Amino acid sequence: MSEGLGDPQFFQRKKLRKGTHFVDTPYSRQSPFSFLHLDLRKHIDSLCPAYSPSETIGSITKIRELLEGVNTRVYLGRPGGAPAAIFNPALAALQRRLDHLDQVQVTCQDVTHATDYLNLAMKIYDNETARESAIQESVDAAVGLDGGWNVELNWADDIEPDCCWWHEGFLIMVLELKNVVGLDGNPLLQAIVDYGKIISQEKYRHFQEFCNFPTVLVGVAENRIDISIAVCVGEIHVTKLLTLDVTAGFFASDNIVRLARVFKALSCCQKDLALYYGEVRQKTTPPLSSLFPKPTPVDPSIVLPALTYKQFLTQAGQPTSVLVGLGDKRHTAMYIAALDSTENDVIVKFTARYNEKAHRILASAGFAPKLHFCGRVVGGLYMVVMDRVDGKSLWQLQIDEKPIPAVVSEHVRQAVCLLHEQNIVFGDLRAPNILYEVSKSCAVIVDFDWPGMHQVDRYPATLNPANNWPEDVVPYGLMLKSHDLWQLERLEGLCKPDA
Numbered sequence: 001m002s003e004g005l006g007d008p009q010f011f012q013r014k015k016l017r018k019g020t021h022f023v024d025t026p027y028s029r030q031s032p033f034s035f036l037h038l039d040l041r042k043h044i045d046s047l048c049p050a051y052s053p054s055e056t057i058g059s060i061t062k063i064r065e066l067l068e069g070v071n072t073r074v075y076l077g078r079p080g081g082a083p084a085a086i087f088n089p090a091l092a093a094l095q096r097r098l099d100h101l102d103q104v105q106v107t108c109q110d111v112t113h114a115t116d117y118l119n120l121a122m123k124i125y126d127n128e129t130a131r132e133s134a135i136q137e138s139v140d141a142a143v144g145l146d147g148g149w150n151v152e153l154n155w156a157d158d159i160e161p162d163c164c165w166w167h168e169g170f171l172i173m174v175l176e177l178k179n180v181v182g183l184d185g186n187p188l189l190q191a192i193v194d195y196g197k198i199i200s201q202e203k204y205r206h207f208q209e210f211c212n213f214p215t216v217l218v219g220v221a222e223n224r225i226d227i228s229i230a231v232c233v234g235e236i237h238v239t240k241l242l243t244l245d246v247t248a249g250f251f252a253s254d255n256i257v258r259l260a261r262v263f264k265a266l267s268c269c270q271k272d273l274a275l276y277y278g279e280v281r282q283k284t285t286p287p288l289s290s291l292f293p294k295p296t297p298v299d300p301s302i303v304l305p306a307l308t309y310k311q312f313l314t315q316a317g318q319p320t321s322v323l324v325g326l327g328d329k330r331h332t333a334m335y336i337a338a339l340d341s342t343e344n345d346v347i348v349k350f351t352a353r354y355n356e357k358a359h360r361i362l363a364s365a366g367f368a369p370k371l372h373f374c375g376r377v378v379g380g381l382y383m384v385v386m387d388r389v390d391g392k393s394l395w396q397l398q399i400d401e402k403p404i405p406a407v408v409s410e411h412v413r414q415a416v417c418l419l420h421e422q423n424i425v426f427g428d429l430r431a432p433n434i435l436y437e438v439s440k441s442c443a444v445i446v447d448f449d450w451p452g453m454h455q456v457d458r459y460p461a462t463l464n465p466a467n468n469w470p471e472d473v474v475p476y477g478l479m480l481k482s483h484d485l486w487q488l489e490r491l492e493g494l495c496k497p498d499a
Contacts, residue, residue: 035321036288037209043234043323044208047073047200053159053176053193057185066193074192075327076228076238082326082333083379084229084239085296086350088214090272091229092296092378097265098227098241104261113142114260118246121223128179132162135220139163139175142263145270147175156201161194165270170277171198171215172270178221188219188226192238199232211280212290216269223247225262233291234323239379291323292335293350295377305373305385306340307348316432317393317446331462332449336388339372345388346372353460354382355451358424367415368445389444391437394494398431403496408436411443412491416484423454425479429487430467431494452479 049056049066056062066074075081085092097104117138125131132149140146147163165173174194176187198204199213212231217238219226227242246259279285292309312324313334326333332351339346347369354374362368369387377383397404412434419426427450435444450460455478463475470486 036291036323039322040208040234040288040291041205043073044200044232047196047232047236049193049196051193052157053161053190053197054185056193057190063189073234074196074236074238076192077240080327080330081235081237081239082233082330082350083381084214084231084237085379086293086333086377086381087212087231087233087237087290088276089294089296090269090276091214091216091231093272094216094229094265094269095239095241096296096378097268098262101258101261101265104264106257106260106264110142110260110264111256113138114256114263117142117263118223118248118252118256118259121220121246122248125179128177128184131179132177135177136163142260142267143173143270144267147173153198155203156197159194159197161191164194167270167274167277168281169203170211170273170280171195171213172273172277173216173218173266174198175218175220177219181221181224186219187221188217188228188240191217191219191228192230192236195230196236207280207283209287210283210285210290211277214273214276216266216273218266227262227266233326235325235327237326293333293348293383295350295379295381295383298376298378302375304375304377304383307337307346307385308340309335309337309348310345311336313347316395318396337385339385346385347388349384349386350377350381351384351449352381353449354384355424355448357422358419358426358451359384359386359448361418361422361424362415362445365415365418366442367411367418368448386446389435389437389446390439391435391444394431394434394436394491397436398494404494405436405441406495406497407441408434408443409488409492409495412445413488415443415445416488419451420454420481420484424451425454425457425481426451426484427459427479429484429491434491450479454479454481 051062056066085095117135120134120138125134136149145165147165149163150160151164152158152160161174162177163175164171174191176190176194178184178187195215195217212233215230217228217230223246225244225246228238228240230236230238242262244262247255289309295304297304311319313336314320314324315330317334319336332349335348337346337348338344356374359368359371363371369389371386373383373385375383394404394408412429416426428447433445433447435446437444457479458476459473459479461476465474470483473483
């Protein structure tokens with residue numbers, strides 16, 4: 001996927017849609033790039049944890065401050081966070097390999113390295129230093145690159161990670177180690193703090209616009225290996241990929257081969273990240289483009305649409321010129337982009353659930369935006385690309401105290417009938433999901449995350465019961481056509497016949 005954000009010719013070629021707060025000059029004071037640039041600096045400056053990695057993981061108060069503080073900037077699925085793989089192809093390739101280890105090809109030498117590590121990892125050591133000294137050589141051999149073990153980083157608050165692997169000064173993998181599982185804190189969390197300390201330093205300031213600092217995080221404790229990936233897009237998003245307890249016994253042969261495949265996947269990833277950071281060093285990517293997704297399709301035969309990202313959308317679907325957090329209480333990520341083949345504005349959405357069939361049914365009848373693409377990407381999400389509609393949501397009309405025309409309920413009722421004919425329940429006919437196009441005097445339905453089959457599919461477990469729903473709508477409850485009809489009645493009550 002091509003992201004042309006920051007291309008100085010882009011705004012000279014095409015004046016952007018009114019109301020997006022963009023202007024023709026790319027870096028003027030009114031340009032969103034200026035705001036985004038400043039907002040990124042502010043976010044990254046606040047990333048550096050106040051305490052050392054070892055202090056942080058040794059205190060529940062400091063862990064809470066890191067993960068649940070007022071200005072939380074670190075997300076590892078608790079309480080939320082976006083899949084790191086959607087922002088970097090090298091990390092996506094690692095996730096794909098770890099998800100399909102049986103497809104990772106290893107050599108006899110790879111298996112030998114894994115055997116050496118397993119024999120060392122299963123031993124009991126007096127302390128952490130002894131365990132670390134024992135496994136160093138086997139780890140470096142297994143991942144195919146010598147690491148910097150116990151090197152003090154005096155330019156990063158004097159932290160001393162157990163091991164870091166670098167490429168031209170960029171961190172590609174960090175490992176923290178504990179002697180016994182459950183003692184002296186969580187090594188993976190310590191690696192996360194290392195990562196935050198490192199990437200927020202002054203020496204990387206000139207590269208903050210050109211990369212999202214993709215990195216592999218490894219936590220080792222006794223015979224356990226935890227592998228995660230991380231990116232920084234103003235916030236740190238960490239995705240846990242694998243927890244592996246290496247053991248011998250009856251299944252020793254299979255376990256050794258599995259471990260060899262894990263090490264092979266890490267070795268391939270460090271090479272992929274080296275290529276990535278080689279390009280970053282040259283600053284060949286458009287400034288700020290790394291803040292936007294660069295996903296990898298689950299099916300390698302699928303070609304994703306070529307896009308030029310322009311702007312973030314808030315959770316309410318409003319354009320904004322500042323960074324939008326993807327952490328707590330976010331289940332989707334949305335952006336405005338240009339479809340390179342047409343230069344028309346589109347909405348790009350990443351979500352865990354989407355009903356392509358329902359969207360296409362309504363789009364063909366003119367009751368939903370044209371759908372250009374819907375497919376799975378590595379990271380477990382759907383990528384959805386649709387036309388951007390020049391209209392306002394009913395939620396926005398209510399905020400602006402504008403009347404809702406009766407034609408809205410008429411069109412929505414027609415749309416619901418089309419879905420019900422196919423036994424599909426829309427499920428979420430609330431005001432933010434219905435747009436009114438004044439120029440065409442028509443209603444358009446958006447947000448097809450929920451639609452499902454009548455009496456078969458269920459509402460998300462994350463459904464908020466505090467919103468206005470029929471009495472029998474509950475988290476993970478069955479979806480019924482009557483629920484749509486109840487919401488239609490509410491909508492008709494909001495519409496003004498003479499509007």
